[in-house]
Amino acid sequence: MLYLVDFVIRVKETFQEIFQAIIFGLSISEVKAQANDLKREISVQVDPQQIQIYICEF
Numbered sequence: 130m131l132y133l134v135d136f137v138i139r140v141k142e143t144f145q146e147i148f149q150a151i152i153f154g155l156s157i158s159e160v161k162a163q164a165n166d167l168k169r170e171i172s173v174q175v176d177p178q179q180i181q182i183y184i185c186e187f
Contacts, residue, residue: 132186133187135184136164137180137181
Protein backbone atom coordinates (compact mmCIF):
# COMPACT_ATOMS: atom_id res chain seq x y z
CA MET A 130 0.00 0.00 0.00
CA LEU A 131 1.00 3.58 -0.47
CA TYR A 132 0.88 6.04 2.40
CA LEU A 133 1.12 9.81 2.32
CA VAL A 134 3.29 11.06 5.17
CA ASP A 135 3.35 14.72 6.26
CA PHE A 136 6.21 15.96 8.39
CA VAL A 137 5.30 19.23 10.13
CA ILE A 138 6.95 21.44 12.68
CA ARG A 139 5.07 23.40 15.30
CA VAL A 140 6.09 27.04 15.62
CA LYS A 141 4.29 29.11 18.27
CA GLU A 142 0.75 27.68 18.02
CA THR A 143 0.89 27.29 14.23
CA PHE A 144 1.97 24.45 12.03
CA GLN A 145 4.40 24.82 9.16
CA GLU A 146 4.85 21.89 6.80
CA ILE A 147 8.38 20.69 6.22
CA PHE A 148 7.72 18.17 3.47
CA GLN A 149 5.60 15.26 2.29
CA ALA A 150 6.67 11.77 1.36
CA ILE A 151 4.90 8.86 -0.25
CA ILE A 152 6.03 5.64 1.37
CA PHE A 153 5.26 2.10 0.23
CA GLY A 154 4.76 -0.41 3.00
CA LEU A 155 2.99 -3.67 3.70
CA SER A 156 1.79 -2.51 7.12
CA ILE A 157 1.30 0.72 9.01
CA SER A 158 4.03 -0.27 11.48
CA GLU A 159 6.51 -0.63 8.61
CA VAL A 160 5.53 2.83 7.33
CA LYS A 161 5.90 4.32 10.83
CA ALA A 162 9.41 2.88 11.07
CA GLN A 163 10.36 4.37 7.70
CA ALA A 164 8.81 7.71 8.68
CA ASN A 165 10.80 7.75 11.92
CA ASP A 166 13.99 7.11 9.92
CA LEU A 167 13.18 10.12 7.77
CA LYS A 168 12.39 12.16 10.90
CA ARG A 169 15.90 11.46 12.22
CA GLU A 170 17.34 12.86 8.99
CA ILE A 171 15.20 16.00 9.32
CA SER A 172 16.05 16.48 12.99
CA VAL A 173 19.63 17.39 12.10
CA GLN A 174 18.26 20.87 11.33
CA VAL A 175 15.26 20.96 13.70
CA ASP A 176 14.56 19.81 17.26
CA PRO A 177 12.98 16.34 16.83
CA GLN A 178 10.47 17.08 19.61
CA GLN A 179 8.91 19.76 17.36
CA ILE A 180 8.43 17.46 14.36
CA GLN A 181 5.08 15.71 14.11
CA ILE A 182 4.27 12.93 11.66
CA TYR A 183 0.84 12.43 10.10
CA ILE A 184 0.21 9.27 8.05
CA CYS A 185 -2.69 8.76 5.66
CA GLU A 186 -3.43 5.74 3.47
CA PHE A 187 -3.13 6.82 -0.14
